[in-house]
Amino acid sequence: MKRRVVVTGTGVVSPLGNDVETLWDNIKKGSSGIKQLESEEYNEINTKIAGYINDFQGEKYLEAKEIKKYDLFTQYGYAAAMQALDQSKVNLDTVDKDRVGIYIGSGAGGLQTLLHNHKTMLEKGANRVSPFLIPTSINNIASGLVAIKTGFRGPSFSTVSACATSNHAIGEAYLNIAHGYSDAILAGGAEATITPLYFAGFSKMRAMSTENDTPKTASRPFDRNRDGFVMSEGAGVLFLEEYEHAKNRGAPILGEIIGYGSTTDAYHITAPDYQGAVKAMKLAMERAQIQPEDVDYINAHGTSTPAGDISETKAIKEAFGDHAKHLKVSSTKSMTGHLFGAAGGIEAIITLKSMAESIFPPTINLESPDPECDLDYVENKAVKGNNTIALSNGFGFGGHNAVIAFKKA
Incomplete structure:
Protein backbone atom coordinates (compact mmCIF):
# COMPACT_ATOMS: atom_id res chain seq x y z
CA MET A 1 0.00 0.00 0.00
CA ARG A 249 6.26 13.14 16.52
CA GLY A 250 3.57 15.83 16.55
CA ALA A 251 4.91 17.69 13.51
CA PRO A 252 3.00 20.60 11.96
CA ILE A 253 1.27 19.32 8.80
CA LEU A 254 1.16 22.08 6.20
CA GLY A 255 -0.41 20.08 3.38
CA GLU A 256 -0.27 16.74 1.61
CA ILE A 257 1.25 15.72 -1.72
CA ILE A 258 -1.19 13.36 -3.40
CA GLY A 259 0.11 13.05 -6.96
CA TYR A 260 2.97 13.68 -9.37
CA GLY A 261 3.14 13.61 -13.16
CA SER A 262 6.38 13.72 -15.14
CA THR A 263 6.65 13.64 -18.95
CA THR A 264 8.87 14.80 -21.80
CA ASP A 265 7.77 16.60 -24.97
CA ALA A 266 10.46 14.98 -27.15
CA TYR A 267 9.86 17.90 -29.49
CA HIS A 268 12.22 20.92 -29.31
CA ILE A 269 14.98 22.21 -27.03
CA THR A 270 13.16 25.46 -26.19
CA ALA A 271 9.71 25.56 -27.81
CA PRO A 272 6.93 23.82 -25.86
CA ASP A 273 4.59 21.13 -27.15
CA TYR A 274 1.50 21.47 -24.97
CA GLN A 275 0.61 17.78 -25.22
CA GLY A 276 3.47 16.93 -22.83
CA ALA A 277 2.03 19.34 -20.27
CA VAL A 278 -1.44 17.86 -20.78
CA LYS A 279 -0.18 14.37 -20.02
CA ALA A 280 1.79 15.53 -16.96
CA MET A 281 -1.30 17.16 -15.44
CA LYS A 282 -3.44 14.12 -16.24
CA LEU A 283 -0.86 11.78 -14.68
CA ALA A 284 -0.70 13.89 -11.51
CA MET A 285 -4.50 13.70 -11.18
CA GLU A 286 -4.64 10.01 -12.06
CA ARG A 287 -2.03 9.11 -9.46
CA ALA A 288 -3.79 11.32 -6.92
CA GLN A 289 -7.02 9.44 -7.72
CA ILE A 290 -8.90 12.68 -8.33
CA GLN A 291 -11.04 13.99 -11.16
CA PRO A 292 -10.46 17.31 -12.98
CA GLU A 293 -13.56 18.69 -11.23
CA ASP A 294 -11.85 18.16 -7.85
CA VAL A 295 -9.08 20.67 -8.60
CA ASP A 296 -9.65 24.24 -7.38
CA TYR A 297 -6.42 26.00 -8.34
CA ILE A 298 -3.36 25.76 -10.58
CA ASN A 299 -0.16 27.63 -9.85
CA ALA A 300 0.80 28.00 -13.51
CA HIS A 301 4.29 27.84 -14.95
CA GLY A 302 3.27 31.14 -16.61
CA THR A 303 6.63 32.67 -17.48
CA SER A 304 5.34 35.69 -19.48
CA THR A 305 6.75 34.46 -22.80
CA PRO A 306 4.50 34.82 -25.87
CA ALA A 307 4.54 31.13 -26.84
CA GLY A 308 4.75 29.58 -23.38
CA ASP A 309 1.64 31.18 -21.89
CA ILE A 310 -0.51 30.21 -24.88
CA SER A 311 0.83 26.65 -24.78
CA GLU A 312 0.05 26.26 -21.07
CA THR A 313 -3.44 27.69 -21.53
CA LYS A 314 -4.12 25.15 -24.29
CA ALA A 315 -2.78 22.37 -22.07
CA ILE A 316 -5.02 23.31 -19.14
CA LYS A 317 -8.08 23.47 -21.40
CA GLU A 318 -7.36 20.04 -22.84
CA ALA A 319 -6.50 18.43 -19.49
CA PHE A 320 -9.55 19.84 -17.69
CA GLY A 321 -12.17 20.10 -20.40
CA ASP A 322 -15.25 22.07 -19.34
CA HIS A 323 -13.88 22.46 -15.81
CA ALA A 324 -11.02 24.66 -17.11
CA LYS A 325 -13.26 27.73 -17.09
CA HIS A 326 -14.15 27.13 -13.42
CA LEU A 327 -10.52 26.83 -12.25
CA LYS A 328 -8.52 29.58 -10.60
CA VAL A 329 -5.18 29.82 -12.41
CA SER A 330 -2.43 32.27 -11.52
CA SER A 331 1.21 32.89 -12.30
CA THR A 332 3.05 34.10 -9.24
CA LYS A 333 6.07 34.67 -11.51
CA SER A 334 4.32 37.96 -12.27
CA MET A 335 5.56 38.96 -8.80
CA THR A 336 8.66 36.85 -8.14
CA GLY A 337 10.05 36.69 -11.66
CA HIS A 338 11.41 33.36 -12.91
CA LEU A 339 13.76 31.56 -10.54
CA PHE A 340 14.57 28.73 -13.01
CA GLY A 341 15.55 25.67 -11.00
CA ALA A 342 14.20 27.21 -7.79
CA ALA A 343 10.86 28.30 -9.28
CA GLY A 344 8.94 25.12 -8.49
CA GLY A 345 10.12 25.07 -4.87
CA ILE A 346 8.90 28.58 -4.18
CA GLU A 347 5.67 28.03 -6.12
CA ALA A 348 4.95 24.81 -4.21
CA ILE A 349 5.25 26.79 -0.97
CA ILE A 350 2.98 29.54 -2.31
CA THR A 351 0.45 26.86 -3.31
CA LEU A 352 0.52 25.36 0.19
CA LYS A 353 -0.02 28.81 1.77
CA SER A 354 -2.84 29.48 -0.70
CA MET A 355 -4.64 26.32 0.45
CA ALA A 356 -3.98 26.93 4.14
CA GLU A 357 -5.46 30.45 4.05
CA SER A 358 -8.10 29.90 1.33
CA ILE A 359 -6.65 32.74 -0.73
CA PHE A 360 -5.94 32.54 -4.45
CA PRO A 361 -2.78 34.54 -5.25
CA PRO A 362 -3.03 36.97 -8.14
CA THR A 363 -1.46 37.31 -11.57
CA ILE A 364 -0.43 40.95 -11.43
CA ASN A 365 0.16 43.23 -14.45
CA LEU A 366 -2.65 41.52 -16.37
CA GLU A 367 -4.17 44.62 -17.96
CA SER A 368 -4.97 43.47 -21.53
CA PRO A 369 -5.58 39.71 -21.57
CA ASP A 370 -4.32 37.85 -24.63
CA PRO A 371 -7.40 36.57 -26.53
CA GLU A 372 -5.70 33.15 -26.69
CA CYS A 373 -5.29 33.16 -22.90
CA ASP A 374 -8.89 33.09 -21.75
CA LEU A 375 -8.98 31.39 -18.35
CA ASP A 376 -9.58 32.87 -14.87
CA TYR A 377 -6.06 34.05 -14.00
CA VAL A 378 -7.05 35.85 -10.75
CA GLU A 379 -6.32 39.20 -12.35
CA ASN A 380 -4.26 41.69 -10.34
CA LYS A 381 -5.72 41.08 -6.86
CA ALA A 382 -5.80 38.04 -4.58
CA VAL A 383 -9.27 36.63 -3.93
CA LYS A 384 -10.68 34.50 -1.15
CA GLY A 385 -12.16 31.11 -1.96
CA ASN A 386 -12.11 27.42 -1.14
CA ASN A 387 -8.83 25.85 -2.24
CA THR A 388 -8.72 22.19 -1.23
CA ILE A 389 -6.83 20.57 -4.11
CA ALA A 390 -4.28 22.33 -6.29
CA LEU A 391 -1.68 21.63 -8.96
CA SER A 392 1.69 23.33 -9.37
CA ASN A 393 3.12 23.23 -12.90
CA GLY A 394 6.77 23.25 -13.94
CA PHE A 395 7.97 23.03 -17.56
CA GLY A 396 11.63 23.28 -18.61
CA PHE A 397 13.82 23.73 -21.68
CA GLY A 398 14.42 20.35 -23.28
CA GLY A 399 10.71 19.54 -23.01
CA HIS A 400 10.75 18.49 -19.34
CA ASN A 401 7.37 18.61 -17.58
CA ALA A 402 6.65 18.02 -13.89
CA VAL A 403 3.35 18.62 -12.09
CA ILE A 404 2.66 18.21 -8.36
CA ALA A 405 -0.84 17.69 -6.89
CA PHE A 406 -1.41 19.05 -3.38
CA LYS A 407 -4.25 18.60 -0.89
CA LYS A 408 -5.12 20.95 1.96
CA ALA A 409 -4.00 19.78 5.39
Whole structure:
Protein backbone atom coordinates (compact mmCIF):
# COMPACT_ATOMS: atom_id res chain seq x y z
CA MET A 1 0.00 0.00 0.00
CA LYS A 2 1.34 3.46 -0.94
CA ARG A 3 2.20 5.61 2.08
CA ARG A 4 0.85 9.14 2.51
CA VAL A 5 3.33 12.02 2.14
CA VAL A 6 2.89 15.36 3.90
CA VAL A 7 4.83 18.63 4.09
CA THR A 8 5.96 19.61 7.58
CA GLY A 9 8.41 22.43 6.86
CA THR A 10 9.14 25.08 4.24
CA GLY A 11 11.88 27.63 3.62
CA VAL A 12 12.59 30.33 1.04
CA VAL A 13 15.08 32.92 -0.12
CA SER A 14 13.47 35.17 -2.72
CA PRO A 15 13.22 38.65 -4.26
CA LEU A 16 10.07 39.11 -2.16
CA GLY A 17 11.51 38.05 1.17
CA ASN A 18 13.95 35.64 2.75
CA ASP A 19 11.42 33.75 4.83
CA VAL A 20 8.06 32.20 4.00
CA GLU A 21 5.82 34.65 5.84
CA THR A 22 7.41 37.73 4.26
CA LEU A 23 7.17 36.16 0.82
CA TRP A 24 3.53 35.18 1.34
CA ASP A 25 2.55 38.62 2.68
CA ASN A 26 4.02 40.21 -0.46
CA ILE A 27 2.29 37.68 -2.71
CA LYS A 28 -1.09 38.43 -1.11
CA LYS A 29 -0.50 42.16 -1.61
CA GLY A 30 0.41 41.66 -5.27
CA SER A 31 3.89 43.15 -4.80
CA SER A 32 6.64 42.88 -7.40
CA GLY A 33 10.22 41.90 -6.55
CA ILE A 34 11.67 43.08 -9.87
CA LYS A 35 14.24 45.91 -9.88
CA GLN A 36 16.61 47.64 -12.29
CA LEU A 37 20.18 46.36 -12.51
CA GLU A 38 22.64 49.15 -11.74
CA SER A 39 25.90 47.49 -12.83
CA GLU A 40 27.64 48.79 -15.97
CA GLU A 41 28.27 45.16 -16.94
CA TYR A 42 24.74 45.05 -18.36
CA ASN A 43 25.07 48.21 -20.49
CA GLU A 44 25.42 46.32 -23.79
CA ILE A 45 22.63 43.83 -22.95
CA ASN A 46 19.03 44.57 -23.92
CA THR A 47 17.60 43.46 -20.57
CA LYS A 48 18.59 45.41 -17.47
CA ILE A 49 16.03 44.24 -14.88
CA ALA A 50 15.92 41.22 -12.56
CA GLY A 51 14.51 39.79 -9.37
CA TYR A 52 17.83 40.02 -7.58
CA ILE A 53 18.29 39.71 -3.83
CA ASN A 54 20.20 42.45 -1.98
CA ASP A 55 19.26 41.68 1.63
CA PHE A 56 20.31 38.03 2.10
CA GLN A 57 22.22 37.50 5.35
CA GLY A 58 24.33 34.41 4.83
CA GLU A 59 25.94 34.87 8.25
CA LYS A 60 22.63 33.81 9.87
CA TYR A 61 23.28 30.32 8.52
CA LEU A 62 27.01 29.94 7.79
CA GLU A 63 30.35 31.04 9.20
CA ALA A 64 32.29 33.80 7.41
CA LYS A 65 34.87 31.40 5.97
CA GLU A 66 32.06 29.22 4.59
CA ILE A 67 30.34 32.18 2.96
CA LYS A 68 33.58 32.94 1.11
CA LYS A 69 33.88 29.33 -0.01
CA TYR A 70 30.37 28.40 -1.13
CA ASP A 71 28.62 29.67 -4.24
CA LEU A 72 25.58 31.88 -3.71
CA PHE A 73 23.18 29.18 -4.97
CA THR A 74 24.47 26.81 -2.26
CA GLN A 75 24.05 29.47 0.42
CA TYR A 76 20.47 30.10 -0.73
CA GLY A 77 19.66 26.39 -0.78
CA TYR A 78 21.18 25.78 2.63
CA ALA A 79 19.32 28.72 4.19
CA ALA A 80 15.98 27.54 2.78
CA ALA A 81 16.65 23.98 3.97
CA MET A 82 17.47 25.16 7.50
CA GLN A 83 14.24 27.18 7.61
CA ALA A 84 12.27 24.11 6.54
CA LEU A 85 13.90 21.92 9.19
CA ASP A 86 13.28 24.56 11.85
CA GLN A 87 9.58 24.79 11.01
CA SER A 88 9.23 21.00 10.92
CA LYS A 89 10.53 20.77 14.51
CA VAL A 90 12.40 17.58 13.64
CA ASN A 91 14.83 16.46 16.36
CA LEU A 92 18.20 15.86 14.72
CA ASP A 93 19.37 13.86 17.73
CA THR A 94 16.58 11.27 17.58
CA VAL A 95 15.50 11.02 13.91
CA ASP A 96 16.81 8.00 11.97
CA LYS A 97 19.27 9.80 9.71
CA ASP A 98 19.70 6.78 7.47
CA ARG A 99 16.08 7.30 6.38
CA VAL A 100 16.19 11.05 5.71
CA GLY A 101 17.36 12.31 2.30
CA ILE A 102 18.05 15.54 0.40
CA TYR A 103 16.96 16.38 -3.16
CA ILE A 104 17.93 20.03 -3.75
CA GLY A 105 18.24 20.71 -7.47
CA SER A 106 19.63 23.56 -9.54
CA GLY A 107 19.44 24.41 -13.20
CA ALA A 108 22.88 26.06 -13.39
CA GLY A 109 24.61 25.20 -10.11
CA GLY A 110 27.65 27.26 -9.09
CA LEU A 111 27.64 29.53 -12.11
CA GLN A 112 29.06 32.54 -10.26
CA THR A 113 31.97 30.48 -8.90
CA LEU A 114 32.69 29.14 -12.38
CA LEU A 115 32.67 32.57 -14.01
CA HIS A 116 34.78 34.16 -11.27
CA ASN A 117 37.46 31.48 -11.56
CA HIS A 118 37.44 31.60 -15.35
CA LYS A 119 38.11 35.34 -15.19
CA THR A 120 40.88 34.75 -12.62
CA MET A 121 42.57 32.19 -14.87
CA LEU A 122 42.46 34.50 -17.90
CA GLU A 123 43.83 37.47 -15.97
CA LYS A 124 46.22 35.87 -13.47
CA GLY A 125 46.93 32.35 -14.73
CA ALA A 126 45.89 28.79 -13.92
CA ASN A 127 47.77 28.71 -10.62
CA ARG A 128 45.39 31.30 -9.18
CA VAL A 129 42.27 29.17 -9.75
CA SER A 130 40.64 28.14 -6.46
CA PRO A 131 41.08 24.55 -5.28
CA PHE A 132 37.41 24.77 -4.31
CA LEU A 133 36.29 25.52 -7.89
CA ILE A 134 35.04 22.04 -8.71
CA PRO A 135 33.38 21.03 -5.41
CA THR A 136 31.64 24.41 -5.07
CA SER A 137 30.43 24.82 -8.66
CA ILE A 138 28.83 21.40 -9.20
CA ASN A 139 25.03 21.26 -8.99
CA ASN A 140 24.80 18.66 -6.24
CA ILE A 141 26.84 20.58 -3.68
CA ALA A 142 23.80 22.25 -2.08
CA SER A 143 22.45 18.79 -1.22
CA GLY A 144 25.94 17.74 -0.15
CA LEU A 145 26.41 20.67 2.23
CA VAL A 146 23.00 20.14 3.83
CA ALA A 147 23.87 16.45 4.34
CA ILE A 148 27.21 17.31 5.95
CA LYS A 149 25.60 19.84 8.29
CA THR A 150 22.62 17.67 9.28
CA GLY A 151 24.12 14.18 9.11
CA PHE A 152 21.25 12.93 6.90
CA ARG A 153 22.51 9.76 5.22
CA GLY A 154 19.51 8.80 3.09
CA PRO A 155 19.30 9.30 -0.70
CA SER A 156 20.83 12.59 -1.81
CA PHE A 157 21.26 14.12 -5.25
CA SER A 158 20.49 17.15 -7.41
CA THR A 159 17.81 17.15 -10.09
CA VAL A 160 18.63 19.18 -13.20
CA SER A 161 15.77 19.83 -15.63
CA ALA A 162 15.90 23.59 -16.21
CA CYS A 163 12.68 25.26 -15.02
CA ALA A 164 11.13 21.92 -13.98
CA THR A 165 14.03 21.14 -11.59
CA SER A 166 12.30 21.79 -8.25
CA ASN A 167 9.09 20.01 -9.26
CA HIS A 168 11.12 16.97 -10.25
CA ALA A 169 12.97 17.09 -6.92
CA ILE A 170 9.71 17.29 -4.96
CA GLY A 171 7.99 14.67 -7.11
CA GLU A 172 10.82 12.14 -6.94
CA ALA A 173 11.12 12.69 -3.18
CA TYR A 174 7.38 12.09 -2.85
CA LEU A 175 7.68 8.76 -4.73
CA ASN A 176 10.67 7.67 -2.62
CA ILE A 177 8.77 8.24 0.62
CA ALA A 178 5.46 6.89 -0.71
CA HIS A 179 7.11 3.59 -1.65
CA GLY A 180 8.82 3.20 1.71
CA TYR A 181 12.47 3.86 0.93
CA SER A 182 12.73 6.96 3.14
CA ASP A 183 10.80 8.54 6.00
CA ALA A 184 11.57 12.17 5.09
CA ILE A 185 13.35 14.18 2.38
CA LEU A 186 14.29 17.84 2.00
CA ALA A 187 13.32 18.72 -1.58
CA GLY A 188 13.34 21.81 -3.78
CA GLY A 189 15.77 23.98 -5.71
CA ALA A 190 18.27 26.83 -5.53
CA GLU A 191 19.53 29.23 -8.19
CA ALA A 192 21.86 32.22 -8.56
CA THR A 193 22.13 32.94 -12.29
CA ILE A 194 21.98 36.74 -12.43
CA THR A 195 25.20 37.27 -14.38
CA PRO A 196 26.00 39.21 -17.57
CA LEU A 197 26.79 35.95 -19.40
CA TYR A 198 23.37 34.42 -18.77
CA PHE A 199 21.69 37.71 -19.56
CA ALA A 200 23.58 37.95 -22.83
CA GLY A 201 22.57 34.40 -23.76
CA PHE A 202 18.89 34.84 -23.00
CA SER A 203 18.93 38.27 -24.61
CA LYS A 204 20.23 36.76 -27.84
CA MET A 205 17.34 34.29 -27.67
CA ARG A 206 14.93 37.21 -27.26
CA ALA A 207 13.43 35.35 -24.32
CA MET A 208 13.62 38.08 -21.65
CA SER A 209 11.54 41.19 -21.17
CA THR A 210 13.15 44.49 -22.19
CA GLU A 211 10.73 46.71 -20.24
CA ASN A 212 13.71 48.23 -18.43
CA ASP A 213 12.03 51.51 -17.47
CA THR A 214 9.10 49.79 -15.73
CA PRO A 215 10.59 46.77 -13.92
CA LYS A 216 7.64 46.13 -11.61
CA THR A 217 5.25 45.62 -14.52
CA ALA A 218 7.67 43.81 -16.84
CA SER A 219 6.60 40.28 -15.87
CA ARG A 220 3.05 40.09 -17.23
CA PRO A 221 1.94 36.50 -17.85
CA PHE A 222 -1.08 35.99 -20.11
CA ASP A 223 -1.15 39.69 -21.07
CA ARG A 224 -1.19 40.50 -24.79
CA ASN A 225 1.73 42.92 -24.29
CA ARG A 226 4.07 40.47 -22.57
CA ASP A 227 7.53 40.37 -24.12
CA GLY A 228 9.42 37.70 -22.17
CA PHE A 229 10.30 36.51 -18.70
CA VAL A 230 12.26 38.29 -15.97
CA MET A 231 15.19 36.42 -14.43
CA SER A 232 15.29 35.99 -10.64
CA GLU A 233 17.29 34.15 -7.99
CA GLY A 234 16.71 32.37 -4.70
CA ALA A 235 15.66 29.02 -3.25
CA GLY A 236 12.59 27.10 -2.13
CA VAL A 237 12.85 23.90 -0.06
CA LEU A 238 10.17 21.67 1.50
CA PHE A 239 10.53 19.00 4.19
CA LEU A 240 8.47 16.04 2.97
CA GLU A 241 7.57 13.37 5.48
CA GLU A 242 5.62 10.12 5.69
CA TYR A 243 2.29 10.88 7.37
CA GLU A 244 2.52 8.47 10.32
CA HIS A 245 6.15 9.48 10.94
CA ALA A 246 5.08 13.13 11.09
CA LYS A 247 1.98 12.41 13.17
CA ASN A 248 3.86 10.32 15.73
CA ARG A 249 6.26 13.14 16.52
CA GLY A 250 3.57 15.83 16.55
CA ALA A 251 4.91 17.69 13.51
CA PRO A 252 3.00 20.60 11.96
CA ILE A 253 1.27 19.32 8.80
CA LEU A 254 1.16 22.08 6.20
CA GLY A 255 -0.41 20.08 3.38
CA GLU A 256 -0.27 16.74 1.61
CA ILE A 257 1.25 15.72 -1.72
CA ILE A 258 -1.19 13.36 -3.40
CA GLY A 259 0.11 13.05 -6.96
CA TYR A 260 2.97 13.68 -9.37
CA GLY A 261 3.14 13.61 -13.16
CA SER A 262 6.38 13.72 -15.14
CA THR A 263 6.65 13.64 -18.95
CA THR A 264 8.87 14.80 -21.80
CA ASP A 265 7.77 16.60 -24.97
CA ALA A 266 10.46 14.98 -27.15
CA TYR A 267 9.86 17.90 -29.49
CA HIS A 268 12.22 20.92 -29.31
CA ILE A 269 14.98 22.21 -27.03
CA THR A 270 13.16 25.46 -26.19
CA ALA A 271 9.71 25.56 -27.81
CA PRO A 272 6.93 23.82 -25.86
CA ASP A 273 4.59 21.13 -27.15
CA TYR A 274 1.50 21.47 -24.97
CA GLN A 275 0.61 17.78 -25.22
CA GLY A 276 3.47 16.93 -22.83
CA ALA A 277 2.03 19.34 -20.27
CA VAL A 278 -1.44 17.86 -20.78
CA LYS A 279 -0.18 14.37 -20.02
CA ALA A 280 1.79 15.53 -16.96
CA MET A 281 -1.30 17.16 -15.44
CA LYS A 282 -3.44 14.12 -16.24
CA LEU A 283 -0.86 11.78 -14.68
CA ALA A 284 -0.70 13.89 -11.51
CA MET A 285 -4.50 13.70 -11.18
CA GLU A 286 -4.64 10.01 -12.06
CA ARG A 287 -2.03 9.11 -9.46
CA ALA A 288 -3.79 11.32 -6.92
CA GLN A 289 -7.02 9.44 -7.72
CA ILE A 290 -8.90 12.68 -8.33
CA GLN A 291 -11.04 13.99 -11.16
CA PRO A 292 -10.46 17.31 -12.98
CA GLU A 293 -13.56 18.69 -11.23
CA ASP A 294 -11.85 18.16 -7.85
CA VAL A 295 -9.08 20.67 -8.60
CA ASP A 296 -9.65 24.24 -7.38
CA TYR A 297 -6.42 26.00 -8.34
CA ILE A 298 -3.36 25.76 -10.58
CA ASN A 299 -0.16 27.63 -9.85
CA ALA A 300 0.80 28.00 -13.51
CA HIS A 301 4.29 27.84 -14.95
CA GLY A 302 3.27 31.14 -16.61
CA THR A 303 6.63 32.67 -17.48
CA SER A 304 5.34 35.69 -19.48
CA THR A 305 6.75 34.46 -22.80
CA PRO A 306 4.50 34.82 -25.87
CA ALA A 307 4.54 31.13 -26.84
CA GLY A 308 4.75 29.58 -23.38
CA ASP A 309 1.64 31.18 -21.89
CA ILE A 310 -0.51 30.21 -24.88
CA SER A 311 0.83 26.65 -24.78
CA GLU A 312 0.05 26.26 -21.07
CA THR A 313 -3.44 27.69 -21.53
CA LYS A 314 -4.12 25.15 -24.29
CA ALA A 315 -2.78 22.37 -22.07
CA ILE A 316 -5.02 23.31 -19.14
CA LYS A 317 -8.08 23.47 -21.40
CA GLU A 318 -7.36 20.04 -22.84
CA ALA A 319 -6.50 18.43 -19.49
CA PHE A 320 -9.55 19.84 -17.69
CA GLY A 321 -12.17 20.10 -20.40
CA ASP A 322 -15.25 22.07 -19.34
CA HIS A 323 -13.88 22.46 -15.81
CA ALA A 324 -11.02 24.66 -17.11
CA LYS A 325 -13.26 27.73 -17.09
CA HIS A 326 -14.15 27.13 -13.42
CA LEU A 327 -10.52 26.83 -12.25
CA LYS A 328 -8.52 29.58 -10.60
CA VAL A 329 -5.18 29.82 -12.41
CA SER A 330 -2.43 32.27 -11.52
CA SER A 331 1.21 32.89 -12.30
CA THR A 332 3.05 34.10 -9.24
CA LYS A 333 6.07 34.67 -11.51
CA SER A 334 4.32 37.96 -12.27
CA MET A 335 5.56 38.96 -8.80
CA THR A 336 8.66 36.85 -8.14
CA GLY A 337 10.05 36.69 -11.66
CA HIS A 338 11.41 33.36 -12.91
CA LEU A 339 13.76 31.56 -10.54
CA PHE A 340 14.57 28.73 -13.01
CA GLY A 341 15.55 25.67 -11.00
CA ALA A 342 14.20 27.21 -7.79
CA ALA A 343 10.86 28.30 -9.28
CA GLY A 344 8.94 25.12 -8.49
CA GLY A 345 10.12 25.07 -4.87
CA ILE A 346 8.90 28.58 -4.18
CA GLU A 347 5.67 28.03 -6.12
CA ALA A 348 4.95 24.81 -4.21
CA ILE A 349 5.25 26.79 -0.97
CA ILE A 350 2.98 29.54 -2.31
CA THR A 351 0.45 26.86 -3.31
CA LEU A 352 0.52 25.36 0.19
CA LYS A 353 -0.02 28.81 1.77
CA SER A 354 -2.84 29.48 -0.70
CA MET A 355 -4.64 26.32 0.45
CA ALA A 356 -3.98 26.93 4.14
CA GLU A 357 -5.46 30.45 4.05
CA SER A 358 -8.10 29.90 1.33
CA ILE A 359 -6.65 32.74 -0.73
CA PHE A 360 -5.94 32.54 -4.45
CA PRO A 361 -2.78 34.54 -5.25
CA PRO A 362 -3.03 36.97 -8.14
CA THR A 363 -1.46 37.31 -11.57
CA ILE A 364 -0.43 40.95 -11.43
CA ASN A 365 0.16 43.23 -14.45
CA LEU A 366 -2.65 41.52 -16.37
CA GLU A 367 -4.17 44.62 -17.96
CA SER A 368 -4.97 43.47 -21.53
CA PRO A 369 -5.58 39.71 -21.57
CA ASP A 370 -4.32 37.85 -24.63
CA PRO A 371 -7.40 36.57 -26.53
CA GLU A 372 -5.70 33.15 -26.69
CA CYS A 373 -5.29 33.16 -22.90
CA ASP A 374 -8.89 33.09 -21.75
CA LEU A 375 -8.98 31.39 -18.35
CA ASP A 376 -9.58 32.87 -14.87
CA TYR A 377 -6.06 34.05 -14.00
CA VAL A 378 -7.05 35.85 -10.75
CA GLU A 379 -6.32 39.20 -12.35
CA ASN A 380 -4.26 41.69 -10.34
CA LYS A 381 -5.72 41.08 -6.86
CA ALA A 382 -5.80 38.04 -4.58
CA VAL A 383 -9.27 36.63 -3.93
CA LYS A 384 -10.68 34.50 -1.15
CA GLY A 385 -12.16 31.11 -1.96
CA ASN A 386 -12.11 27.42 -1.14
CA ASN A 387 -8.83 25.85 -2.24
CA THR A 388 -8.72 22.19 -1.23
CA ILE A 389 -6.83 20.57 -4.11
CA ALA A 390 -4.28 22.33 -6.29
CA LEU A 391 -1.68 21.63 -8.96
CA SER A 392 1.69 23.33 -9.37
CA ASN A 393 3.12 23.23 -12.90
CA GLY A 394 6.77 23.25 -13.94
CA PHE A 395 7.97 23.03 -17.56
CA GLY A 396 11.63 23.28 -18.61
CA PHE A 397 13.82 23.73 -21.68
CA GLY A 398 14.42 20.35 -23.28
CA GLY A 399 10.71 19.54 -23.01
CA HIS A 400 10.75 18.49 -19.34
CA ASN A 401 7.37 18.61 -17.58
CA ALA A 402 6.65 18.02 -13.89
CA VAL A 403 3.35 18.62 -12.09
CA ILE A 404 2.66 18.21 -8.36
CA ALA A 405 -0.84 17.69 -6.89
CA PHE A 406 -1.41 19.05 -3.38
CA LYS A 407 -4.25 18.60 -0.89
CA LYS A 408 -5.12 20.95 1.96
CA ALA A 409 -4.00 19.78 5.39
